[in-house]
Amino acid sequence: xxxxxxxxxxELELLLQRPKSQQSAEKELQVATILNTVxxxxxxxxxxxxxxxxxxxxxxxMVTKAEIEYAINQISAPLKQAINKxxxxxxxFHKAQEVVSTRVETTRGVFCWRKxxxxxxxxxxxxxxxxxxxxxxxxxxxxxxIAGCKTVILCxxxxxxxxxxxxxxxxxxxxxxxxxxxxxxxxxxxxxxxxTESIPKVYxxxxxxxxxxxxxxxxxxxxxxxxxxxxxxxxxxxxxxxSANAAFVASDLLSQAEHGTDxxxxxxxxxxxxxxxxxxxxxxxxxxxxxxxxxxxSLQNSKMIAVKDKKEALKxxxxxxxxxxxxxxxxxxxxxxxxxxxxxxFIGDYSPESAGDYASGTNHTLPTNGYARVSGGVxxxxxxxxxxxxxxxxxxxxxxxxxxxxxxxxxxxxxxxNAVTIRLKSxxx
Numbered sequence: 001x002x003x004x005x006x007x008x009x010x011e012l013e014l015l016l017q018r019p020k021s022q023q024s025a026e027k028e029l030q031v032a033t034i035l036n037t038v039x040x041x042x043x044x045x046x047x048x049x050x051x052x053x054x055x056x057x058x059x060x061x062m063v064t065k066a067e068i069e070y071a072i073n074q075i076s077a078p079l080k081q082a083i084n085k086x087x088x089x090x091x092x093f094h095k096a097q098e099v100v101s102t103r104v105e106t107t108r109g110v111f112c113w114r115k116x117x118x119x120x121x122x123x124x125x126x127x128x129x130x131x132x133x134x135x136x137x138x139x140x141x142x143x144x145x146i147a148g149c150k151t152v153i154l155c156x157x158x159x160x161x162x163x164x165x166x167x168x169x170x171x172x173x174x175x176x177x178x179x180x181x182x183x184x185x186x187x188x189x190x191x192x193x194x195x196t197e198s199i200p201k202v203y204x205x206x207x208x209x210x211x212x213x214x215x216x217x218x219x220x221x222x223x224x225x226x227x228x229x230x231x232x233x234x235x236x237x238x239x240x241x242x243s244a245n246a247a248f249v250a251s252d253l254l255s256q257a258e259h260g261t262d263x264x265x266x267x268x269x270x271x272x273x274x275x276x277x278x279x280x281x282x283x284x285x286x287x288x289x290x291x292x293x294x295x296x297x298s299l300q301n302s303k304m305i306a307v308k309d310k311k312e313a314l315k316x317x318x319x320x321x322x323x324x325x326x327x328x329x330x331x332x333x334x335x336x337x338x339x340x341x342x343x344x345x346f347i348g349d350y351s352p353e354s355a356g357d358y359a360s361g362t363n364h365t366l367p368t369n370g371y372a373r374v375s376g377g378v379x380x381x382x383x384x385x386x387x388x389x390x391x392x393x394x395x396x397x398x399x400x401x402x403x404x405x406x407x408x409x410x411x412x413x414x415x416x417x418n419a420v421t422i423r424l425k426s427x428x429x
Contacts, residue, residue, distance in 0.1 A: 001253075001267070001282065003275050003304045006312075012305075016320045018369055019233060019262045019301045031186045031215045038190035043197045049187040056162045061198045063164055063180040071169035083171055086138055086359035093361030094143045097380035109396025114386045118148040121200065122383065123192030124177075125207030128156040128184060132165035133208070139363050140206045140378065141175035147383035152177050153192055153202055157184020185209075186216035193220035204228070206378065208365065228378050232369035233262040236353055237322035237342075239313050241329035242271035245349055250281035252326055255354055257298035258291040265302045266320065268313050270331075272306035279304065314338055321372040324353045343372045394427055 007015055038045045043061060050058050075083075103113040124140045127133050137154070144152050154177050156168055164182060172180055181199055183191055189209075195201030204226040205217060217227045236256035238249055253265045269275050282299075289295055307313050310331045317325060321341035328349050336347050343366030344356050357364045365378035392400075401424045408416035 001265075001279060001299050001302045001304050003272070003279065003306065005272050005306045006308055007305065012316065012319075015303050015305060016266070016316070018235070019264055027211065028215060028219075031212055032219060034186045035190040035193075035216060035219060038187050038196065039194045043199075046183050046187055046191060046196060046199075049185065050158070050182070053185055053187075054157055055160050056158055058158065058162055058182055061181050061183060063169065063182065065178075067163065068169050068173050068178075068180075071164070071166035072173065074166040075170045079167070080170070082359070083134070083138070083167075083174065086135070087142065087174060089359055089361040090138050090142050090363075091146070094146055094363070094380050097143075098146070099381075099386075107396060107399045109393040109399055110390070111392075111396075112388065112390045114388050116384045117387055118150070118384050119204050120149065121151040121153070121202040121204075122149050123153045123155065123202035123205045123207075125188055125192075125205065125209055125213060126154060126156040126168055127207075127209055127213075128158075128165050128168060132156070132168050134165065134167035134171045135358050135364065136207060137168055137171040137175065137177075139365050141172065141177055143363070143378070143380045143383050145175055146380055149383055151200060151202070152179065153200060154180045155183045155188035155192060155199070156180070157188070158182040186212045189213060189216035189220055193223065193225040204383075206365070206382070228365060228382055229367055229371060229375065230369070231365075233264065234259040234324075235264045235266075235322055235368055236324040236326065237266045237268065237317065237320055238326045238328070239268045239317060239335055240274070240327070241269065241310075241331060242274045244269075244274070244329040246274065246277040247281050247285075248349055248352070249278050249326075249328070250285055252352055253278070253299075253302070254282065254285055254289065254295055255352065256324065257295040257302065258289060259294075259298070261294055261297040262301065263298040265298070266322070267302075267304045268316050269304070269306055270309060270313060275304040275306055310334055317342065321367075321370045323366045323368045323372065324356070326351070326353060341373045343367045343377050397423055398427060 004015060046061060047058055050056055099116050101113055101115055103111055105111050122144055126136050154172055156164055158164055189205060191199040192202045192205050206228040208231045214231050218230055221227050234256055238252055240249060253267060256265050257263055267278060286292060286295060314335060317339055318341045323343040325342040326346045327335040332347050344362055346353055356362050363378045367375050401420045404420045405417045
């Protein structure tokens with residue numbers, strides 16, 4: 001990681017650029033072809049793509065009960081306990097997000113309220129390649145469970161033996177998800193968006209994935225299928241002063257760098273000597289990682305920036321709008337109170353980003369690529385919709401009828417006005 005000392009505005013603009021997108025016209029054409037083929041050919045296309053992309057010939061797309069039972073027996077007791085503990089914490093945090101409907105009398109005789117209703121059919125995409133993300137099953141499945149979504153479809157790619165990672169199946173059954181399909185990549189997004197003979201069509205698709213999956217989600221959104229958010233490469237910003245623990249900070253940077261070669265980590269500190277200490281710690285810790293090659297490439301996208309004071313550091317936070325933000329040192333509360341753009345914030349020396357990824361309770365499906373400026377991470381509200389209601393008594397319509405008539409007339413919508421006028425006249429009789 002390169003170190004930059006007090007860059008000016010123009011330099012900072014360049015330093016905070018994300019890695020260039022891997023999307024291209026050629027890739028978009030490939031994904032569009034996959035979507036259209038699945039839309040036209042259904043299951044047949046999914047079997048063909050499994051053979052082409054996953055190197056496996058499947059005889060069935062749906063995971064059987066026997067496969068789930070076998071997977072459960074493959075999970076060690078300590079891992080089951082860990083998953084169960086994470087489940088409890090994540091459930092507790094998301095359960096607290098439930099909204100109680102409030103009935104409001106806006107004018108005498110005019111009552112308005114909203115009702116929270118679960119999205120009926122949702123699809124979860126769970127990556128299952130080199131790192132099967134069973135933690136994402138918890139992050140997406142738990143709010144869906146609390147919301148009461150009736151149909152939950154889970155798609156994840158099989159291995160070359162045609163099997164799904166046991167950790168994913170164990171976690172899914174813990175959540176009561178039984179509609180699990182051996183389909184990965186853009187073809188899985190297509191299957192959930194359009195439906196096939198085996199896989200039901202859903203109304204909204206959740207979950208991270210590679211650039212093909214992300215592009216597929218973006219394209220099906222244009223056809224009326226809702227998605228959680230466009231997910232880019234993972235990113236982390238750490239902001240601290242010289243009182244922070246350099247070894248802790250280095251471990252946090254590496255924990256995010258190992259996600260993928262296009263991940264980005266940025267360290268901002270008010271002391272340039274501290275950056276050098278962290279750089280030394282990275283050199284010590286990096287060789288011990290199993291995913292060292294990935295982390296090394298990710299670090300090429302990453303920077304260390306020294307700034308003159310905490311105000312400058314705060315400007316950088318809000319300008320970059322990181323997916324994950326760790327703030328540590330004596331000024332942690334200053335940053336926590338004033339941050340405006342961040343997906344998820346971790347405060348203090350003992351709050352690693354890994355806690356949010358797995359078991360603290362907050363959701364790890366977060367906005368990337370600067371989207372934290374306008375949106376937050378996945379929460380219970382993403383799995384529900386709010387239906388508004390109103391009930392007017394005769395007196396209530398009389399109280400606001402003239403207001404409606406005047407406004408409708410001003411907009412030139414005579415029928416709108418008449419719908420009120422005809423009722424008011426009937427009341428006079």
